[in-house]
Amino acid sequence: MPITKRSTLTQYLIEERRRYPGADGEFNSLVLDVALACKAISNAVAQGELAGLHGDYVEATTDTSSTNIQGETQKKLDVLSNDYFIRTNEWSGTLAGMASEEMEHPYQIPSQYPRGKYLLVFDPLDGSSNIDVNVSVGSIFSILRCTGTQNADVKEADFLQPGSKQVAAGYALYGPTTMLILTVGRGVVGFTLDPVLGEFMLTHEDIQIPADTQEFAINASNSRFWEPPIKRYIAECLAGKTGPREKEFNMRWIASMVAEAHRILIRGGVFMYPRDTKDPSKPGRLRLLYEANPIGFIIEQAGGRVSTGHEALLEVTPTSLHQRIGVVFGSANEVRRIESYHKAPRTEVFHSPLFGERGLFRE
Ligand code: F6P
Numbered sequence: 001m002p003i004t005k006r007s008t009l010t011q012y013l014i015e016e017r018r019r020y021p022g023a024d025g026e027f028n029s030l031v032l033d034v035a036l037a038c039k040a041i042s043n044a045v046a047q048g049e050l051a052g053l054h055g056d057y058v059e060a061t062t063d064t065s066s067t068n069i070q071g072e073t074q075k076k077l078d079v080l081s082n083d084y085f086i087r088t089n090e091w092s093g094t095l096a097g098m099a100s101e102e103m104e105h106p107y108q109i110p111s112q113y114p115r116g117k118y119l120l121v122f123d124p125l126d127g128s129s130n131i132d133v134n135v136s137v138g139s140i141f142s143i144l145r146c147t148g149t150q151n152a153d154v155k156e157a158d159f160l161q162p163g164s165k166q167v168a169a170g171y172a173l174y175g176p177t178t179m180l181i182l183t184v185g186r187g188v189v190g191f192t193l194d195p196v197l198g199e200f201m202l203t204h205e206d207i208q209i210p211a212d213t214q215e216f217a218i219n220a221s222n223s224r225f226w227e228p229p230i231k232r233y234i235a236e237c238l239a240g241k242t243g244p245r246e247k248e249f250n251m252r253w254i255a256s257m258v259a260e261a262h263r264i265l266i267r268g269g270v271f272m273y274p275r276d277t278k279d280p281s282k283p284g285r286l287r288l289l290y291e292a293n294p295i296g297f298i299i300e301q302a303g304g305r306v307s308t309g310h311e312a313l314l315e316v317t318p319t320s321l322h323q324r325i326g327v328v329f330g331s332a333n334e335v336r337r338i339e340s341y342h343k344a345p346r347t348e349v350f351h352s353p354l355f356g357e358r359g360l361f362r363e
Pocket of ligand 1: 126127128129219255256257258285286
């Protein structure tokens with residue numbers, strides 16, 4: 001399709017801004033700076049080992065692998081991607097501060113730059129355990145308004161806003177093509193990076209998630225730690241046509257949440273990383289502020305649904321920057337069903353031979 005038939009990300013943002021005559025352009029400038037970080041990361045991911053970018057990040061001073069606040073080994077590309085996000089966004093005067101999966105504390109805008117009204121929260125490279133095996137990874141971001149004192153240093157408390165307060169959210173997916181998915185609270189749009197022009201071109205207008213699905217994603221190796229509602233849901237899916245759902249299901253697990261979210265946006269499905277009993281100190285695997293909330297906002301803006309299983313995820317008030325949470329998202333009817341199983345009295349729980357005394361997954 002000729003370029004004149006497509007919008008660029010810049011054009012899309014300018015046309016959106018015309019709806020808000022009072023808007024000063026700071027928001028657009030922020031999204032374009034985030035998009036620049038994503039283009040730089042896309043390039044680094046594509047260079048991979050050619051640029052010596054695979055493998056763990058080694059601290060120059062100690063010559064040992066470094067870990068982030070989550071205790072996870074940082075990859076070279078985690079550290080580089082975090083740096084790209086900071087460098088492309090700190091100077092513009094649109095931000096009051098930033099927070100990232102890779103930084104224990106909020107990032108203060110250096111004193112030589114002006115400060116603005118937004119907060120940027122990001123996971124610079126989600127699914128990074130997949131980098132060295134060349135599977136799709138992505139960057140996730142969330143934009144909030146800073147309600148703290150203007151021009152003051154940001155505090156952790158400034159970021160602890162429920163997901164429903166997000167002004168915008170998006171992710172870039174570094175797959176066979178690089179895509180940027182964005183919501184500014186009026187539906188979801190998708191852009192594909194034209195590698196020759198270096199521009200994100202609008203390719204997916206008004207993305208809608210089908211309400212029903214026959215595809216689910218979960219890390220089944222955790223099944224013995226799942227709570228009964230999740231055991232019931234999965235058992236019913238696995239029972240297929242002969243079970244209570246009376247239809248066959250298919251399973252996928254990429255272990256790269258941003259890639260699973262993208263599959264669900266494009267063709268439906270349900271993703272679960274629920275709260276479980278594996279490690280009582282971790283109420284779930286995914287992080288609320290920079291993984292669950294932005295993806296949840298996008299999913300709901302595309303007509304899907306997001307939940308912790310127990311409550312509406314976007315209404316949860318965070319208690320710390322790196323808080324983890326159980327997450328279920330995707331096709332609305334399926335997520336509603338899982339929520340209803342969490343509300344159902346225990347007696348209603350479906351007893352599958354899979355979870356019985358001699359079953360595959362013992363209850
Ligand atoms: O940090 C989150 C993440 O990398 C997600 O992208 C992914 O869904 C999940 O962890 C994979 O978890 P597991 O290693 O348990 O499959």
